[in-house]
Amino acid sequence: MQLVIAADTHVPKRARDLPVPLWAAIDAADVVLHAGDWVDVTLLDAVQARARRLVAVYGNNDGPPLRARLPEVARVELDGLRVAVVHETGPRTRREERCAARFPDCDLLVFGHSHIPWDSVAPNGLRLLNPGSPTDRRAQPYATYLTARVAAGRLDEVELHRLPPR
Incomplete structure (x- = not known):
């Protein structure tokens, strides 16, 4: 199962549209995980129309x-991997411990808000x-997004994609 992981898209506030490589990744993915800050419902509609499955x-x-259509926290099981998606996790200090306490029944937490790529294990x-x-x-x-693969409850092939300057 191929994942695309995005957050903080801020369309049209920061850009008119998503970058072409991200749209291509969305089109190819089995599941898109989006951790908030869409800004406009038009982008949500566009991603929903193109994604096979969206968890946002x-x-x-x-x-x-957007708040009328999306939850603050989303939880899903993807091929045995227990996933939570949330926008904010608070300060970086002690983030792993805080998130482990808040999401004890999850294997993966996807979050956004900082615009800073992060990959750690609690x-x-x-x-x-x-x-x-x-x-x-x-x-x-660089502007960035992630892709990953899920198989038999395991996450692997996590890759940070750097986008060309606009």
């Missing part, structure tokens, strides 16, 4: 129309992934 949440920049084995942002790199050298 709202972020702090998402207003009432003491209980919870994997934490933040894809960065494909449209608003802020102080990061």
